[in-house]
Amino acid sequence: MMTTELLIAFLASTAGAATPLVVASMGELVTERSGVLNLGMEGMMLVGAVVGFGVTLSTGQMSLGLLAAMLAGMAMALIFGFLVLTLQTNQVATGLALTLFGIGLSAYLGRGLAGQTVTPMPHLEFPVLSQLPFVGPLLFRFDAMVYFSLALVLLVAYMLARTRLGLLIRAVGESPQAAHAIGYPVIGLRYGTVLFGGALAGLGGAYLSLALTPMWVEGMTAGRGWIALAQVVFATWKPRGVVVGAYLFGGVTMLQFHGQGMGLAIPAEFLSMLPYLATIVVLMIICRNPQTILLNKPVSLGQNFKPD
Template identity: 80%
Template sequence: MNTDYVIAFLASTAGAATPLVLASSGELVAERSGVLNLGLEGIMLVGAVAGFTAALHTGSLGIGMLAALLAGAAMALVFAFLVLTLQTNQVATGLALTLFGIGLSAFIGRDLVGQTIAPLPALSFPILSDLPFVGPLLFRFDAVVYGSLLLVALVAWVLGRTRLGLQIRAVGEAPHSAHAIGMSVTGLRYGTVLFGGAMSGLAGAYLSLALTPMWVEGMTAGRGWIALAQVVFATWKPRGLLLGAYLFGGVTVLQFHGQGLGIAVPSQFLSMLPYLATIVVLVIICRDPKTILLNKPMSLGRNFRAD
């Protein structure tokens, strides 16, 4: 295994981890406010097809990203209206949203299969990008990869150091108490759910505009579910999201590099690796109830109705 292969593997891991970082960061904020959105898979697919469609017809990847953000937020708005205003069950509504997103994305993208666009270009930093080993490993990614790292830092800062973050955490822990002191529980939850949807839409667009610059039906391949698992893996802490995303991203990339490494393992087993790793990690974490309950919002998944 030479240096070029190691660089390629690590760089591919960063790319594979980026949509997971985006989607799980948005979901973490929503869950810290007490809302569990199981519709990430469907939202990511709608974001992927919306972003690809907009970029294909306008020739602008920026407009494609914006369209994905808006499409993800629109899907999240439907979810928020159902669970926050109409008080439907969060789990059932999230599952229904995933099924709806899978069908809607397939319908919208039925005439887009096989078409391609130029992928999101990598940034180039003078001198730094040309450094041996470090250059291609750290300074030759596209803007979304770097933006995802900044997003995690921003989420950590907002939740841990700002008044808004304190309010989000208060609503997630004790919504009735937060309401009693004048906080808008429903308003805050609407905001966090829309933010989570927008980030999931952007994560989907990264798949169709950067990783594989084309539209393929069902191209998320379960990444929405992995993003949900990552929030638990991180025990609802932003800093744990990066570790989880890059771990799962590395396992995902391994299935493509396995044959190149001469690993005599059936391709079907290699395709199972990301999901197998997800299950193993969650089983290990959940063995200790104290670990899983340490930062879990007390009102997660519970509807709130002002008395």
């Protein structure tokens, strides 16, 4: 039977499960709005997770671990950017290769780290607010990354809709030829968005190894990089849709841990696959209407551009 304590625990854990998806998806959304499709999210998140954990374990400073994870994600993204933007390789094939490279590299770097733990990211405490019944645990007892992820959504939404930089990113995504013709640095701008996406992918991966499960486990992203890519499509390339999709996925994910306490007589194996099944179903529903899926899709997404 659902109790108040169980409901609070379920909703609070949903926010934690959604946070790495929100962070990684926002990076990919900005990258795709510039016309670049990076399928290497899974690999970048894994590298960010192992580097962030390793640096935190060796230094004892979580801030250094998060910074190192962002730099590792950017390094992976730089490889992708050089191949795609400078050498003009196929974006889909290069992204898939980057994921495979990231899986292998993270396994190599993580040798000797398995089984060790770090102190998990602490939760913030707000005077009076954190002690409020029901509302306090739901809104004012999370770690800083949960609040950062929500602030990030607002900042990216504002940047894309209200700033000159956002207009340039969207213009390049719609027609890089036209943007180049009037003097805008298309390749430079795309490099910037790719690096931004890599930094957030690394940060999202580090949240897994430093907060959700404060240890390194090989392959611990468990497909979240692919889910982050799907979230961008689910959101029709809008920041607010990313939050909805991520929290939906997070809630379904948490069902496998809280299902028995809620009285759900469902096999554990089915609950484990439920998050991915839910993602597929949602994407199928969206894709039934081509106009919906194409509403905000950048026209040049996945297409290389070479300045004359």
